[in-house]
């Protein structure tokens with residue numbers, strides 16, 4: 001029997017009275033990494049924000065199960081405590097909260113904080129308020145730092161490599177790959193550039209178009225097809 005960390009069943013979601021996710025079904029097993037592809041505005045971020053429980057996304061049909069239990073009525077902090085972690089596409093600024101404080105809130109392992117902060121070159125931003133005047137790359141490295149310290153059972157990564165230079169993509173990719181191999185969580189990664197595929201072993205790819213999952217396949221093949229032919233080719237597999 002597969003051990004599902006996440007199951008999304010017939011999920012339909014509204015934001016601002018408009019349906020933005022339509023009848024989504026998907027499962028993620030423990031120790032597997034799935035990639036979510038889709039054009040801008042197709043609903044990728046909305047899906048992971050709904051899974052995490054960010055306000056503004058109203059479930060009008062269906063359910064979300066984490067380790068077999070429905071989480072759709074749980075507040076965001078309880079979902080985080082269960083083991084759901086998100087790396088934001090657009091990281092929120094948090095006035096009065098410094099990165100080092102978040103790190104100490106996430107773990108008491110001082111050595112781990114120090115070594116990971118050093119590996120990810122966070123010294124410049126470690127004592128600063130979260131995401132205030134962080135560069136694009138600093139923000140992404142800080143997000144990866146936090147999610148690794150959180151040690152979630154389910155990682156939801158929204159364009160982790162977007163805006164990151166090639167050297168830092170390589171650094172982040174290898175740190176993420178080690179984490180996935182050691183902890184064996186489940187993960188869902190959204191990518192447009194596909195760079196992250198060079199560093200981690202993804203098992204499945206999904207293509208989302210207009211708020212619905214249209215196709216499932218091998219992530220590399222999907223990426224190459226999108227590169228050559230665009231997303232249109234995937235409309236017909238629904």
Ligand SMILES: Nc1ncnc2c1ncn2[C@@H]1O[C@H](COP(=O)(O)OP(=O)(O)OP(=O)(O)O)[C@@H](O)[C@H]1O
Pocket residue numbers: 015016020038039040041042043044045046047056057089
């Ligand atoms: N809270 C909200 N209220 C109203 N509309 C929303 C809300 N969140 C998302 N949308 C709309 O839903 C659609 C999907 O948005 P989403 O952010 O999920 O796209 P995406 O697939 O992540 O795109 P991108 O690749 O550009 O990040 C968009 O048309 C967006 O404007």
Ligand SMILES: [Mg+2]
Pocket residue numbers: 044045046089158
């Ligand atoms: Mg998005």
